[in-house]
Amino acid sequence: MQLSSTLAWLLDAAAETAGADRLLADLGAHLLADGLPLAGGTLTLDVPHPLIARRTWLWRTENAEVIEALGFAPAAFAPVPVAGGANDAGRRWLTGLAAQGRIHEDMIGARPDAPSLAWIGPHPFTQAEAAELHQAARFAAAPLAAITARATLMAALEAYLGRRSAARMLNAPLRRNVGETIQAALLFADLRGFTMLSDNNPPALVIAALDAWFDRIAGSVHVFGGEVLKFIGDGILAIFPVTEGAPRGACDAALRAVAAARTGMAHLDEERRRHGLTPLPFGVALHLGEMFWGNIGAANRLDFTAIGPAVNLVSRLEGLCRPLGKTVLVSGALAQQTDAPLIALGTHELRGIASPCAVFTLPED
Structure with a gap:
């Protein structure tokens, strides 16, 4: 035939x-x-x-x-x-x-x-x-x-x-230690008081609060060209990769994402108050550095993630938000690469980080 x-x-x-x-x-x-x-x-x-x-x-x-x-x-x-x-x-x-x-x-x-x-x-x-x-x-x-x-x-x-990580993973062998070192503006954000929120509310209400929080912070990251790498409990790790050798664009994009997320959370808190719910305070840290972006894990169970000193620093920096009474903290490394108005908060020791870190914040308005 x-x-x-x-x-x-x-x-x-x-x-x-x-x-x-x-x-x-x-x-x-x-x-x-x-x-x-x-x-x-x-x-x-x-x-x-x-x-x-x-x-x-x-x-x-x-x-x-x-x-x-x-x-x-x-x-x-x-x-x-x-x-x-x-x-x-x-x-x-x-x-x-x-x-x-x-x-x-x-x-x-x-x-x-x-x-x-x-x-x-x-x-x-x-x-x-x-x-x-x-x-x-x-x-x-x-x-x-x-x-x-x-x-x-x-x-x-x-x-x-995430889109970049998915494409990178599909185009590389499924083996440990396969990846690359990249420079990126890193964003680490975390809800404050989440343990109390979880203990005092039914699971459905807690999940709804988490989803609303992630919608605003992850949505802002994606709008400005970043990518969410991890949801860690009530926290999030995102990156804005440096392209064409100039970190300024990635740093400015990360700062714009934080500003958008802060506005979105302010509107969310107003809505929650109208329904008799408590606000969702949070902290965000930004840093610029290099990281390994690729596969780690056991021989037959891999995770595609980012590791390195820059990741450690940005997570430790976010931990200073509560004691310093600030929503947003910016490392000196990122502050050097932007013309955005920042307020210097001095140099601070970070747990597990060898060198003190110059710390800045955004105006609260």
């Missing part, structure tokens, strides 16, 4: 496609080359992601472009009811096309959450054309499963490790 060029491509090469969006576009192009009349196509997948539940891509024949629509997870954002408008018009348009026989849809697999592949024709599909599209969908199952597996792995790694 002679396979069409589309089916041969699906068997031999489609699994190496970069992503589901490219699979849709390339599959549509192959079907067109095999003589199928297509005006466009859609591919819908459920995806494992903290915020996104579903991804849909639309491919248009006239310009070969692919656009994407996201369906957010129920817990990610508050649902916004939509009545009328473009959404309803779009649904009516698709319903009308389906009634005309201009849409052919296949579920790829038997699971309830199986991917959906649909094609839009310039005219109603004939029985033979619909059979060819159905056959292509069957052959697309294996390459789509491979592409989805890669995307699932990357999404899971990014959710637990």
